[in-house]
Amino acid sequence: MDFLTIIQILDSTIRLATPLLLACLAGLYSERAGVFDIGLEGKMLAAAFLSAAVAYVSGSVWLGLLAGIGASVLLAMVHGLASITFRGNQLISGVAINFLAAGLTVLVAQSWFQQGGRTPSLMGGARFEPITLPFADALSGVPFLGPIYGDLISGHSVLVYMAFAMVPITWWVLFRTRFGLRLRAVGENPAAVDTAGVSVTRLRYAAVLICGVLCGVAGAYLATGLQAGFVKDMTAGRGFIALAALIFAKWRPWNALWACLLFGLLQAIALRYQNLDLGGIVIPVQVMDVLPYILTVIFLAGFVGKAIPPRAGGEPYVKER
Amino acid sequence: MDKMPRWAEVFLVPLISLLLAAVLSALVILAIGENPWAAVKMMVSGALGSTYGWGYTLYYTTNFIFTGLAVAVAYHARLFNIGGEGQAMLGGLGVALACLYLPLPHWLIALPIAAVGAALFGAAWALIPAYLQAKRGSHIVITTIMFNFIAAGLLNYLLVNLMRPVGSMDPATDKFPEGTHLPTLHDLLAPIGIEFSKAAPANVTFVVGLLACLVVWLLLWRTRLGYEIRAFGHSEPAAVYAGINPVKITMIAMLISGGLAGMMAVNNVMGEAERLVMNAVEGAGFIGIAVALMGRNHPFGVLIAALLFGFLYQGGAELALWTSIPRELIVVIQALVILFTGALDHMVRMPLERLFLAFRKGA
Numbered sequence: 001m002d003f004l005t006i007i008q009i010l011d012s013t014i015r016l017a018t019p020l021l022l023a024c025l026a027g028l029y030s031e032r033a034g035v036f037d038i039g040l041e042g043k044m045l046a047a048a049f050l051s052a053a054v055a056y057v058s059g060s061v062w063l064g065l066l067a068g069i070g071a072s073v074l075l076a077m078v079h080g081l082a083s084i085t086f087r088g089n090q091l092i093s094g095v096a097i098n099f100l101a102a103g104l105t106v107l108v109a110q111s112w113f114q115q116g117g118r119t120p121s122l123m124g125g126a127r128f129e130p131i132t133l134p135f136a137d138a139l140s141g142v143p144f145l146g147p148i149y150g151d152l153i154s155g156h157s158v159l160v161y162m163a164f165a166m167v168p169i170t171w172w173v174l175f176r177t178r179f180g181l182r183l184r185a186v187g188e189n190p191a192a193v194d195t196a197g198v199s200v201t202r203l204r205y206a207a208v209l210i211c212g213v214l215c216g217v218a219g220a221y222l223a224t225g226l227q228a229g230f231v232k233d234m235t236a237g238r239g240f241i242a243l244a245a246l247i248f249a250k251w252r253p254w255n256a257l258w259a260c261l262l263f264g265l266l267q268a269i270a271l272r273y274q275n276l277d278l279g280g281i282v283i284p285v286q287v288m289d290v291l292p293y294i295l296t297v298i299f300l301a302g303f304v305g306k307a308i309p310p311r312a313g314g315e316p317y318v319k320e321r
Numbered sequence: 322m323d324k325m326p327r328w329a330e331v332f333l334v335p336l337i338s339l340l341l342a343a344v345l346s347a348l349v350i351l352a353i354g355e356n357p358w359a360a361v362k363m364m365v366s367g368a369l370g371s372t373y374g375w376g377y378t379l380y381y382t383t384n385f386i387f388t389g390l391a392v393a394v395a396y397h398a399r400l401f402n403i404g405g406e407g408q409a410m411l412g413g414l415g416v417a418l419a420c421l422y423l424p425l426p427h428w429l430i431a432l433p434i435a436a437v438g439a440a441l442f443g444a445a446w447a448l449i450p451a452y453l454q455a456k457r458g459s460h461i462v463i464t465t466i467m468f469n470f471i472a473a474g475l476l477n478y479l480l481v482n483l484m485r486p487v488g489s490m491d492p493a494t495d496k497f498p499e500g501t502h503l504p505t506l507h508d509l510l511a512p513i514g515i516e517f518s519k520a521a522p523a524n525v526t527f528v529v530g531l532l533a534c535l536v537v538w539l540l541l542w543r544t545r546l547g548y549e550i551r552a553f554g555h556s557e558p559a560a561v562y563a564g565i566n567p568v569k570i571t572m573i574a575m576l577i578s579g580g581l582a583g584m585m586a587v588n589n590v591m592g593e594a595e596r597l598v599m600n601a602v603e604g605a606g607f608i609g610i611a612v613a614l615m616g617r618n619h620p621f622g623v624l625i626a627a628l629l630f631g632f633l634y635q636g637g638a639e640l641a642l643w644t645s646i647p648r649e650l651i652v653v654i655q656a657l658v659i660l661f662t663g664a665l666d667h668m669v670r671m672p673l674e675r676l677f678l679a680f681r682k683g684a
Contacts, residue, residue: 107349237470
């Protein structure tokens with residue numbers, strides 16, 4: 001494996017890690033506030049479809065992004081309604097949202113575009129174009145650092161940089177602001193937050209809303225950045241890999257970055273090599289596909305470190321009367 | 322005192338939830354420019370208008386009985402088994418191994434052996450999540466989701482690399498030998514003079530499914546183990562205080578659940594395809610969630626809900642065939658049923674409870 005191949009694989013890792021990272025951070029806000037969310041997949045899918053559809057019709061990828069966020073936030077509010085207001089089962093609500101998105105996207109896509117449940121291919125301004133960072137061309141002649149800067153760091157779409165910027169921002173919001181402290185408290189001990197006179201309901205809705213926005217960006221990136229248009233079931237389990245990454249990261253933003261990069265790397269390798277030959281031992285592509293899940297199960301089992309979820313996670317808060 | 326009478330609890334709440342799901346589904350059909358009434362008529366005639374339609378409806382029903390029972394049994398122990406999909410996939414592997422590699426001369430022998438193989442493999446796939454939940458406290462929902470994906474990868478590998486016959490491009494096993502052919506409803510009903518469609522895939526497994534409902538009911542409400550499972554589900558501390566071993570109950574409930582999900586493979590792999598193909602389960606494991614929720618986790622409720630979803634599935638296939646409404650309409654209906662009967666249960670329940678309380682005060 002030469003230097004250029006490594007750069008290419010890492011480059012593809014960054015692209016593939018971006019939707020995972022956005023969805024993972026989305027789940028982080030929601031679950032830190034005590035609302036479990038296995039509907040990340042569905043929200044991403046809905047956002048992917050609507051962003052591609054609106055971007056195609058309007059020709060503007062930014063309108064598409066907004067529409068995608070809108071679709072995702074709508075589903076997030078359904079989740080909030082079910083799990084916060086009506087104190088329903090958060091897991092069941094997440095399952096319902098995943099199926100709702102899987103069905104509705106194909107149904108509406110078929111009704112609008114008649115192309116077998118997909119949107120037409122996006123071109124020009126309907127897609128997020130790669131951005132060339134300053135000096136990328138000038139530095140391309142420099143050995144080693146040139147390709148790293150020019151090919152690996154530069155040349156991604158704006159959403160990729162946004163996703164990576166969200167990591168320190170999320171850290172700062174959660175651990176350095178009053179809102180973040182309350183958000184984490186509401187996921188650990190909502191009764192204490194309520195006693196302090198802060199609305200549990202409002203905080204949890206805020207968390208679910210942020211989760212919806214980030215899932216929306218993730219979905220829009222899938223359909224308008226990573227690929228050019230929406231196809232049926234295009235999230236392909238990414239919402240669940242993000243969930244796995246979230247557990248792997250012990251619900252912490254910086255760890256989430258490393259977990260998503262690791263899972264992105266696995267996807268990039270699986271995409272490039274059908275069967276990976278490591279000096280005589282051939283690793284089939286299916287192993288790469290399922291490795292994130294296996295790693296998460298091993299991690300969950302507590303054999304390497306322990307993943308402890310927010311204590312009030314999954315439980316609706318009933319105010320004392 | 323209960324907040325509302327039992328008949329309202331058992332019939333009225335699910336009925337209203339179902340009605341809400343139906344109204345929203347009708348609105349979705351309207352929104353994509355089709356006529357909901359015409360769609361319903363086509364679904365009824367396509368799924369129930371002929372023995373051919375019934376044959377498919379009952380075939381799907383059989384799948385959903387098994388996956389629905391699987392979710393229900395786990396739910397009584399307050400375990401949410403989302404892994405029915407993966408467990409049914411592994412059940413298919415068990416059926417395929419039994420049918421391909423064991424000498425099975427007649428279906429009367431093949432059926433029980435394949436069923437045991439399916440149940441064993443399905444249960445084995447539930448074993449690790451069950452152990453991790455019971456012993457290490459890893460959340461069963463997350464682990465069973467992960468195991469669905471791992472099952473898909475495993476089957477993909479086995480079918481592409483190991484079990485595919487030499488020279489075949491298709492990622493599927495060889496056809497099962499003749500002796501393992503299960504009689505269809507046509508074969509079963511012809512001797513007693515009932516004409517049933519020859520082409521439909523409904524087979525003797527439907528009868529096994531009905532038996533499974535009965536057995537699960539007996540297990541849950543007429544045995545000590547069933548009592549322990551339900552007690553554990555109601556209150557873990559109380560169950561522990563009563564001397565019920567939580568690790569044991571968690572493991573057993575999940576193994577039964579996985580076994581039931583695995584047994585679905587007798588219907589779809591052995592009864593219909595007669596070979597193991599990729600993605601043989603086709604989401605039936607997830608529909609089990611909707612079926613169990615709608616059936617209020619009672620075996621007979623599961624049976625009725627499975628029939629309804631069997632009808633929806635066959636009706637939806639007819640719609641996709643004759644109109645421009647894609648099959649995904651069923652996925653939307655399924656989602657709405659899960660949403661209203663599961664997650665938004667309180668939304669339906671709270672106003673009803675208030676209504677009944679008001680009546681009671683007046684009386």
